[in-house]
Amino acid sequence: MRRRLHTSLVLLTALATLTLAPTAAHPASARPPGPGTNILVVGIDSRAGLSKAEKNRLNVGGKGCNCTDVMMLVHLSADERRASVVSIPRDSYVTYPEGRTPARSGKINGAYAIGGAPLTIRTVESVTGLHVDHYLETGFTGFEAAVNSLGGAVICTDNPLKDVNSGLDVTAGVHEVDGRGSLRYVRARHIGDNPGDLGRVRRQQRFVSDLLTRLTTRQALSSPLAAAHTAQTLLKSVRTDPATSLQDVVHLARALGRLTPRQREFATVPISDFDHRVPGAGSTLLWDQPRVKALWSALAADRPLTGDARIQPPSGTPARPESLQVRVDDEAVAQKLRQAGFQRTATSAAPATRHAGPPVIRYAPGALRGATTLATALPGARLTPVPGHDETFDIAIGTAPVTVHPAHYDRNTIDGSPTPGHRLACPPPR
Structure with missing residues (x-):
């Protein structure tokens, strides 16, 4: 029989965006267990049981799909010295292992709507080749209550973040937030130049990392007694499978609590096509199969x-070239920049004398x-920030020969590549 242990309640609070619902028993896995422990954490997009007032308060007034809105696979290494957290985007296009002929395909979040937790687990095992040891599912209100019971959380951003759909509206900087504010942060999908799921899951990963650090700093997991107290507190708002003992939960919580941010790593499944159109399913995501295979192989081993260079995205640019407004004082260079992807490039007047150099x-x-x-497309170019400068990027060509390289943009580079936890950490709030 599949072991029915669930993840530590620390993880269920941090990794989900949404209260733990009762889970159905799932059948034994056809995948043999490998080294380490794999924990599947999902957040269910359901408004069942929520009053109108609760929906308004939490900004979840839309129609739920009874599908998974958030999915993370957590791997705790065999020596319990490393935790790898992999976000699986909800629109990933997969085939469901239902035993039907012909096989049915769709977004991975649809597995839950078709077959609940059992099919969700089997689907993840099928597409990853990994054995899922523990399963956890959450909803909205339990997440809010759990974060509140832990004394809140910390979020940070370099730029203001606003999303009408989730209710998020924060200024740049570091903010202490309660459960309601945390829910708004981890659910936001419509934010400025970084919309969609990849930006959202990176924010979720940052939230996870900081909440684990916050629990460790508060010594909430420093001893069996402290971990048990934390687990009991969370159990008031979060439920696990009846077969999960408090002792099991405490062990996993302590193992996670001993990890430093450098011992935690976060990644998102690599994507090759961000808008794969499927009749009846709409826009879906196709996985980058070579890199995905390397990802799952690493966890299996x-x-x-x-x-791991096999998993990392190819060297790319951190912004979409076509989104940048550029002025350059040389028409020939302007033409080359347009050909390289900088379509909004204009020409400015050339100076009487050009400066020496690049x-x-x-x-x-x-x-x-x-x-x-821009500097990626112009090797050797010097970057000069100018206070009060407008949104246009001005390029002054010098006396050195100019070579223009094509700009390769890969969204995985910014939001999905494997990253150690300390690089996602927020500075302490003032």
């Missing part, structure tokens, strides 16, 4: 993801991502 890119402070993208 109990190896770290960070530093091109200089002048830009507004805070626009480093776009400037870096």
Whole structure:
């Protein structure tokens, strides 16, 4: 029989975006267990049982799909010295292992609507080749209550974040938030130039990392007694499978609590096509199969993801070239930049005398991502932030020969590549 242990309640609070619902028993896995422990954590998009007032308060007034809205696979290494957290985007296009002929395919979040937790587990095992040891599912109100019971959480951002759908509206900086604010943060999908699921799951990963650090700092997991107290507190708002003992939960919680941010790593399943159209399913995501195979193989072998070149996205630019407004004082270079992907490139007047050396890119402070993208296309270019500069990137061509390289943009580079936890950490709030 499949072991019916669920993940530590620390993880269920941090990794889900949404209260734990009762889970149905699932059949034994056809996949043999491998080294380490794999925990599947899902958040269910369901409004069942919520009053109108609760929906309004939590900004979840839309129609639920009774499908998984969030999915994370957590691998705790055999020596319990590393945790790898892999987000699986909900729109991933997969085949469901139902035993039907012909086989049915669709978004991975649809497995739950078709066959509940059992089919969700079998689908994840089928597409990853991994044995799922523990399963956890959550909803909205339990997440809010669990975060509140832990004393809140910390979120941080370099730029203001606003999403009408989730109710998120925060200024740049570090903020202490309660459960309601946390829910808004982890659910937001419509934010500025970083919309969609990849940006959202990276924020969820940041939230997980900081909440685990916060629990460790508070010594909530420092001893069996402290971990048991934390688990009992969370159990008031979160339920696990009846077969899960408090002793099991405490063990996993303590194992996670002993990890430093450098011993935690986060990744998102690599994507090759962000808009694969399927009749009846709409826009779906196709996985980058070579990199995905390397990802699951690393977890199966109990190896770290960070530093594995097979999983990392190819070298790319941090901003979409076509989104940047550019001015350059040389028409020939302007034409080459347009051909390289910088379609919004205009020509400015050439100076009487050109400066010595390579091109200089002048830009507004805070626009480093776009400037870096331009510098990728202009090897050797110097970056110069100019206070008060407008949103246009100005390029002054010098006396040095200019080579323009095509700009390759890969969304995985920014939001999905394997990253150690300490790089996602927020600075302490003031």
